[in-house]
Structure formats: structure tokens, C-alpha cells
Amino acid sequence: MSENKVEPTRKNFIEEILNPKSLCVFGANNSPLTTMGAMQLRNIIAGGGFSGALYPIHPRLEIVQGLKAYKSIFDVPIVPDLAFLILPTHIVPKVMEECGQKGIKRLIITSGGFREIGNKGKELSKQIDAIADKYNIRFIGPNCLGIYNGWYGFPEKKNAYFNTCWPYLPPERGNISIVSQSGTIAAQIFWHAKNMGVKIGKSISVGNERNIDIVDFLEYLFHDPHTDVIGLYIEEIKRGKEFLKLAKEITPKKPIVAMYGGGTQAADRSIRSHTGSLAGNNKIFNAVFKETGIFSTNSIMDFLYYLRTFSQAQLNRIFPQGKRIGIITDSGGSGSMMAKTAELYGLNVPEFSQELQEKLKESLPSTASVSNPVDVTFDTNFMNLLFHFPKLLMNSGEVDVIIVYGVFDFDEIMDTIEESGLSVDEKMRNISQIVDTGLFRPIKRLMKKFSIPVYYVGPFPYKYPWYQKFISYDVPIFDFFDYPTKCLSILCRYTEYQKKFL
């Protein structure tokens, strides 16, 4: 189905849809909230990419969201690179025909009401197929939210993005790309992604895949230099053989994480009404995922965490060389739970050598434990916990991955103390500064040097500024002790998988 082998340096229909220089929008007005299209246009404008090259088409309005509106596509002074249709279903064929006559080759069709509603919708689907064929049009949808492209216009337009979805909070731009048969999983994840540091470069809601399907997007992303990790939400795979072949080529280089939405009775019923897909047996999909080296889950948090894990590993090329985990903690209970889950997930938590234990003891109170987990108990030398001990473990050669439990929002704690009328001594006030300059860049250098990831953990929700600071430095941070061992086990599994292809 693809026009040409995807090379991002060459012209490609997906590249063109993701990076149009000009855009016309059908179905937007001045009432966001009551119409989805208005919100979608609002988000396109907020992305800042289209100075002067954005053309709302509206039968009555003169001005739409501050932009001159046109009664018809034929009134638009240029041939836009892309048309975006958020229209009642029945007029989609007519508008599409007009776009074809105008010479527009790329479309995104948000409108629902096609095959997912039954026979009448199927007829309409055939109509739009015919129009696409007639004018050589490639389009995303129908029944989709469209796209988010954090790399829009890069590198010329440095801070621009292109978001046709209604969720308005763009995630931070990164090396993760998502292709989803659900608009929610493409775009409603933005709030959590932003909050927990899942850095997404592209997210595509593919809808009914009438013209461009997951396989097309996978081909594109395989060669996309901005994509290191791929997330999929799947309700069906139309081209099974091509999917299998391509996924097997991709996963040794770019890990894929997938959620499959079907496989149970009610889920399949839900899917039929959602995108009109015929979902299949769980076992078949599990076999597909296994054969292709795709990591799959039914949990949206797993999905986001796995993507983040691979994103950070790929970004700095930090892949563990084995499964030996070192745990440093200032909380005994958290240490026990992480040691336990690490072992349950198949990691090893080796007892440290006497030599390493002696070295650790030199800087610790007598109540501390040094065998692994290292439990520093209550110790205010935060730089030991956060930096010097991880460094000691790295140098020892006794571990492949490290978890550090005990990240607090130091500023919050000190503010709380001062609000109580107590003074924080100068040395401690500086902790924030010391950690800031002494931890982030140095630990990243060490992680890269040793290829040993260090995962930081603490009991605060991500909203706290200190956690956001870790995120801004791309240093892995976790908001409690459930996910660090789970993510490390996934990372170790992927590293082993990857080795088979070297």
C-alpha cells in the first residue's frame, strides 16, 4: 500500500501529513468545548507552526479563531499541503471531492460514522476510497483524532508542534512515537506523559485505517531518525503478514510496546462499535507479540513506563550488561519490597563482596546494612545515597543496574520546616544546590560510561518540583517502589533480546 520506501530525507506521504507547510481546516468554529473541531483548530494554532498558512473553511463565519475564513476550498488562494476534515459524516465525500479538484493530496479525516456503524457507513467508506483513488489522495482516518507531531518543522521551527487532537497539553518532545487505533490512547495520555516524563515525539490516531494503516506507519517510523521507541494500541491488524515481517525487522533496533484492546467477549463487542474491527483471539495476539519481540501489556501505566524506560535507554545508549541489581535505600521496607519484586521479575540481587561491604561501611552509621540492599537508615549525607554509593557500586563491577530509594522534594521539606518557624542550617539549605549541580550531569556521565542505569525512587507524586527536575535531566525517577524493578526487568529482557541479533 505504501507509495515508496520510507526515507525521511525523501518525500513520503506520511512525512508530508506530519509536516505540512500549509493547512486548511473544515469544521472548526469559534466554540471550543461544544464542538470538537474548534478545540482541534485551537490546538493547531497553539502549536505555533502555521504563520499565515492556516485556512479555516466555513460556510457562514467570516473569522474563525482570529483567522480569515473561506466559504469554500476553491476560495483559498493556494493549494494547501494538507486538508483536515472535522465534518458531519454525510458531507465528507463532497468535501473530499472538492479537495481532490483543488489538488490537495493529503487529508486527515476526523469524522466518525463509517464502517463502525454498519452498512450505510460501509457504503460511505467505499465512496471515499473511490475519491482517494481518483485524485491519488492519501489520508488518515476516518474516525480518528489525527496527529501530534512534536518535531513539526524541526529544526527550523524549534518550538513549534502540530497537534490536531483535542487534548491540548502537548507532551514534551522526545524519541517515542505512538500509533494508536484509539484517539484516547494516542492523545489523552498527554497529561500523564507530561507529568511523569514520557517524552513523545509523534502520536498518531489512525482511526479506521481506510487508507493508511499501522504497517504504513511502522515503515515510516522504522526509518524516522526522531523515533527510537514505538508504542502501539491495536484493535486489529489488517495486514498480518506485512506486520509480522516488519515488526521483526524493527524490534532489534527500536523496541515496540503494545496494548491489544480485544480478546474477550465484551472487549470485542466494544471494538466492533469503536472502529468496526473484528478483533481476534488473545492467544493469537500473544503469539504475534512473542514472535516479533514486542512487549505487550493491558495496563496503560505499564505502557507509559515501558515506553519511558526504552526512551531513556535509547537516548543515552544505557543498556545493562546483565541482570545483577544493586539496591541502595534509606527505607528498609522499600528495600525489602524492591529486592522481592526484583527477584520475582527474574533479576538477581547478589550479596556484595566483603571488600565492597567494607567500603560502604566506612561512610555509614552502625545501624546501616551493607549486604544488598544497602540500607543507609536515617542519614543526612544525601550525596552518599544519591551519588557516591551508586558510583562505588558501579566501580565494584558487582552490579549491572542500580536502584536508589530516597528521593524527596528537598525544597519542600525545607520550606515546611521554615514555615514552622524553625531555621534550616546553611549546610542543609545548600543541599538543593549541591544535588542539583553534583548529581544530575555527573550521574548521567557515569551511567553512560559504565552502561549501568541508575533508577531513582521516592514516595512523592510526580507533581513535586524535585521530581520534575529529575525528569528535565532525563534521569530516571519513579514516584514509588512498584515500577523500578518492573521496568528494569523489561529493560534487561530487551537487552538480552537485542544481543541475539548482534
Added chain:
Amino acid sequence: MSENKVEPTRKNFIEEILNPKSLCVFGANNSPLTTMGAMQLRNIIAGGGFSGALYPIHPRLEIVQGLKAYKSIFDVPIVPDLAFLILPTHIVPKVMEECGQKGIKRLIITSGGFREIGNKGKELSKQIDAIADKYNIRFIGPNCLGIYNGWYGFPEKKNAYFNTCWPYLPPERGNISIVSQSGTIAAQIFWHAKNMGVKIGKSISVGNERNIDIVDFLEYLFHDPHTDVIGLYIEEIKRGKEFLKLAKEITPKKPIVAMYGGGTQAADRSIRSHTGSLAGNNKIFNAVFKETGIFSTNSIMDFLYYLRTFSQAQLNRIFPQGKRIGIITDSGGSGSMMAKTAELYGLNVPEFSQELQEKLKESLPSTASVSNPVDVTFDTNFMNLLFHFPKLLMNSGEVDVIIVYGVFDFDEIMDTIEESGLSVDEKMRNISQIVDTGLFRPIKRLMKKFSIPVYYVGPFPYKYPWYQKFISYDVPIFDFFDYPTKCLSILCRYTEYQKKFL
């Protein structure tokens, strides 16, 4: 080991430790952060419970955190109800002896360095046993953080709490009580608990359980009128037979959720150094949990969510009468994933009757689906999604539990629109007000009337004010689609378990 059968209306040693009228504190100074004791005293003061009856003991300081300090316990003008020791290990016996001489009968000992560090510590443990026997002292610890009591002084001291732990953010007071062999799991959960609406009344870090153990606390909590749900973090059970017997009595009335920290090689090693316990085989603990009807997990988020689930069910006596789940969503993908996980967790997602489907169709766009999941697609009649459809489902008699996906922070969305220079029409601006007055109390009334829980879900992290609003009304809200089906399955399992005893 218990002095007397626990009845909260009668005097009881645990009740006395949780609600002292006067308190002396050994080991606090004016430097929070560098010493744990100072932070603990800061938190006790912040709780606002002890006007004038708080006595810091310090060998040198005249004033500790604004309070007159005493050189020795013998200088304190009264006999305090409770002594709180945050002291170097070696002087604990001496101070304990002095407390005994002074006539203090209740102690909390934070100091570590007892059996968990080996033979020398074991000797010290025997010393403090002997002193406790001599003076008829009951104490929590050693090697603990102490207690949080949100019901301190209730109902006279309405807004007071008693928090001896170093984490300073008290959770909202509720009907959950926690007993933990880890200070972290007792108190570092406060940040998430507050954020996600896990309302905790009491949390006790029991440490080495030298004098008061989990069984004592369970006896107390069984009869505590402020406790409806119990959370346990366990590294060992000292009195197995008593634990089994008591837990079996408790669970039909008050659900228990447990985490067990041991059972793997490294976890057991960690536990030995943490509290000195000899942890045991996972299988044994799983058998204990099964026999006693305790829900167990290795995940801290499961732990917090299960507690919240039972807390809300118990508070309003909303227990589902079966396992039929109705799903209403404005996102097809979320609907599919929840239908799928619901079925995987053993819930039923029945297809609705034609009659119910017709009723739903009356208020929905043609692209919507009504069979279950109900997918309203993009529909701005939020009151249908949030209230009228759940009500319709309740009245139909076709479901026992309901999930509604599609809660956004409406104010945030409208602010975003207005910040873009667009106007939000008056009808929509009122949505916030309409939902506020039209949803929370009415849906709670319906939930109680039908005994059908309604779980609300959306893609926002809990930090958003609209999610906090749900929490403030005790209406179940979830920050994405992983946990609603999981929690409902736990709730249904408990309801079935409970029925066996009626």
C-alpha cells in the same frame, strides 16, 4: 501479651499511646533535617494537640522549637502520659529506667540498633524488656517511627492529629488504619495517600515489636469504631496462631489488605537487617492470607487502591450485589481496555437489553454505541455521561457496578480556551457549577440507594483540582483506566466473602 480485652470505651494501653494528654520527647532539638527527632517533634507540634503539655527533654538546650526544655525527666512538673524516645541506642535503657521511676507507663522508642544489628543489640533488647517488666511499661518499638493518629483527641479536638513520624504531610483523616513493620510503608505513603484520596485515620510503625505486636494492634483495631479497613505491612508474624484466629474474626467485618516483604532470598536478607525478623516462605504467607480472607499484594499502589476501595465501600455501605459491570465511556479505546480487564478479572460485562439500549439511544448521537460499553463518543452533554446514564443503568437492574470514563478538569479546559483568546459560552462555563451541584451528592444518594458503586475515570493525574473535588466528596475517582476494574473485582470478591458469614 495484651493487658486487657480491647474496648475503645475502656482504658487500653494502645488507646493511651494513641491519645496521650501529655507527652515528653527525648532526643529532639532545633535542627530538623539533620536529626530525625527534631522533625518528629516539629510534626507533633504541627498536629496542634498538646497545648502546654509537651515536654522536650534535652541535656543542654533551654528552648526546643519554642518549648521550654528540661534537663531531665525528673524536672518535668507532671507525669506525662507518654514518653517518646529518639535517642542513641546505648542510652535508651538508662532513660527508660528514669521514665519508669518517674511513673510513665507508655513509651514509643524510635531508636534503632537492637536485635537487627546482632548480639550486642539482642542484649540491649533484653535490658529494655526487664525495665518494662519492672515498671509495667508498654511500648511501641524499638526501631520504629511511631504513630500517626488522625483521630487524636476526637471529637473535642476536632482538627488535631498526633504524628510522631518524620513525614510531615498528614493524610486526610478516614476509616483506614495501618499497622506496618516498615516506617516507610506506615508514613511515607502519606504523600500519595493525600494526593489520591486514601483517607487514613491511624498509621502505626511497630518496629521490632519488642513489647506490642501486630496481634495487639489488630485486637485494638477490631474494636476501634474509627477503623473500617486495615492495612498491614508484614515482615514476620510472631504469634502465628493468635494472628490466624484474630484475622479470621476481623475480615468478615473489616477487610484487611496486606503486603508481605519477604519470601525471596534477597528480601529475606534485607528483612534480617531491617527489623531482625526471620522472614518465611512465600507459600506459607499466601496460605495464611488465603485462610484468613486477607487481600495481599506486592504493589504499593495496589495496597493504597485496595484500601481506598474498601474505605469508600465501608463508609457508605455500598457493596455490589453481583459481578455485572456496566461501562459508560466517551473513549472507545478506554472502553475496550476496561471491558477486557474487567472480564480478565472475573467480572461480567453483559450486553444490555434492547429496552435499555433504546433508552440510551434517545439521548445519543448516531455514531454512539449502546450495547455495553456505552460509547457516547464526543458528546458535550456531560451530565448524561456522568449522571443520567449511570442512573438509567441503576434503574435497569442490569448491572451491579458501573464505571464512567470521561472525567476531565473542566475548569482547566475552559481556562485553556480563554487563555487562547476564545470565549467559552455561558452554558459551558456553567458546566463546572452544574456538575458540582448536580453530580456529587445526587450520585452518592443513588449509590447508597441501589448499593451500586459508580467509579469515575479520566486521563488526568490526581493533582488536578477537579479530581480533588471528587475526592473531597468521597466519590471514587481514578486517574486512568488501570485500576477501576481491578478495584471493582477486589470489592466484588470481598462482598462474596462477606456473604459467607451472614
